Amino acid sequence: MNCCQQKGSSMKKILLTIDGSNASLDAARFLVRLGFRQAVEIDVVTVIFEPPSQKGFLVDGWSKGWLKRKRDQATRTFEEVQAIFRDSDAELCHLIRNGHPGETIVKLANELQPDLVVVGAKGHSAVARILLGSTSDYVATHVLSSVLVVRPNEGSGRRRHLRVAIGCEPSPPAEMAFEEFTQLGWSIDNDVQVVSVTDRSSVDDSSVDEAAKEYLERIKDRLVEDSRSARARVIHSDHIGDGLVDYIESNQVDLIVVGETSRGGFERLLLGSTTRFVLRHAPSSVLIARGQSMDDVQTEQMVHQTAST
Template sequence: MHHVLLAVDGSKASLQAAWLLARLPYPSRYELTVARIIEVPPLPNPLRSAEVIDRHYRQEKYAAAETLAEVSAMFDGARVRIDNIIDRGPVGERLVQIGEQIGADLIVVGATGRSQISRILLGSVSDHVATHARCSVLVVRPRAIGERDQPLEICMAYQKDSPLALREIADIRWWSSTRLHVLSVLPFSEGMFAAPRDRAEVVGQYEADLDDARLQLAAVAPAIKMHLAENEHVGEEIVRFAEQRDIDVLVVGETQRDNLPRFLLGSTSRYVLRHAPCSVWIGRPALCKTNPEVSPAIQQSLAR
């Protein structure tokens, strides 16, 4: 990990996101950009819009400065160089644009809770970022991680065709107390209609892939447990596992599709993001590193 973009707005969710990021034990120094985006509400009277917008923006900037100072204090002693950004505009869109401009490897955002409404909407900001960002995204749901006297529970939903999630987890030197689970889900469609011998070969390949993942993670996570499950709905099985094991962070991988210039949020990742009770880390290659499409308009807006 080289450059992380952290979105904050002073809410419990965003401060929990900052707290979690500050405690990830990265072995080498990294760059952190902390962004507070101020969204100007729509105004009924266009004649007073400029005056009201400017006053609103100035007021919010004072509060934003306090939030940024609070977040920076969370990283005292960490191996990180911090830059702060206060900007205005549609929050989700601006975060994606800033992520592209700075070449972010990871964007960290807070999410709303798990009410029926928020499970549908997730939070327009986190949903927009998770869908449109050109890099990995960590969506943090408020949980009492820092208030509990128990190890952190991480689960990586392993897919051999999306290895970046594995590499990102392997980049972190997890505490010896961290409990890391690697889960692979065998869809019924891959084995239910096969002959017994063919089915055994399919299961054997999944088990071999899990063993490869264990070997790659053994140096950074001493306490690893491997799990192979079967379910017609892969996302449903991942969420069920997270609920039963009280997982704190679920890690899922994304792959690029059809040579598109950006990623589309896959059905499994979207299901997990909408239904998991915990934070979700979506691992994908940072396309913005080599993206020639960052427009001058984005660069000018960042310079404001």
């Protein structure tokens, strides 16, 4: 099977990371449930990590057997992913790379320039909310493409349709999040909610509330072809991130879509405060929409290369 790198193809391109863990397979299953209205190309990447402490014994003949076992395991996992996508209109291919998982995935994503990178997160413990040093956090922070971090959610498996919330406000990042959702062509079977967070003090200012409601209604009307049901909701909170997370928890949202502005230099290392807060604290899966043009991506790559030299 040839890998999905056809130039000029109009098909959406996705980079799905797998490592054999339940989290990565859950990411594949979640992607299938989101569904697509058109065929997609999915590069499934497995990174074989050689810990520094293992470098010594990997120089002898035994290392070949160790690497072969790892590659065989990766192939078996890919076969599981193929079975997950069996009834979908997706073209899959498998890429195996050696190296640091996070760095290798980011490098590959910047080379292939997919429309979306998908990575699974391993749970959401209290410690994880404070320090997210995982591969999924590294990828979400450093990759140039939009990224979907899939977090385990038992409730979503019991529901017929996934519940998707899109954080909306009259700003470029929020518009980007909305456009990202529509352009990726998700299945219309999902329940979509457009949500705007206004300052709690605006409860007494009807003009602010009305303006937010009018904006959300316009956004909702644009979702006619993208969701079987769409709702709009204005919520009040002193902190946008807190408001979104509380809404996700109380409404059992399966996926939150948030936008992020184009990054450069130091900003690449630190996501915007609201985006980062949602990624750290949301119990749902998170799609960070970057919506960068190819010129933006190439500029980011040049900045990154310059910073590395």
